[in-house]
Amino acid sequence: MDFLRRFIKFWFPAVIYAILIFWFSSMEKPLGIEFGSGITDKLLHVLEYAVFGILLMRALYCSDSSMSWRITILIAFMIGAFYGFTDELHQSVVPGRYATAADFVADIIGVLAGIWLYRFFIMHLKPGARAAGDKR
DSSP: HHHHHHHHIIHHHHHHHHHHHHHHHSSSSGOOOOOTHHHHHHHHHHHHHHHHHHHHHHHHHHHOOOOHHHHHHHHHHHHHHHHHHHHHHHHHTTTTEEEEEEEEEHHHHHHHHHHHHHHHHIIISTTTTTTTTTOO
């Protein structure tokens, strides 16, 4: 039962968010807005995947306290980048949508930003995180 509780508490938000990304990617015009391929579109990709990176880090960090920071970051990055890649592939088959390398790069930048923000928060803003020796 502990596994189910931990999954729901830590992984469920990341899974639901991934489903939302997929759902919005399935729409020709998410939220009825035409984003095009300009700076606004790239910024939205970065923000979207920064949130995903934060949720992945939270899930990994809270799931296994014995995992080093390097491994936690690497796994979060691999999951986020792979999902960004598959999201672009998915968009390539959605009518009215297209996949671009620039969008994928924006997704990766977002994942990295989310990872950095989460680690910064844990290491510098969470009282006692270093003292407790949570991660190396």
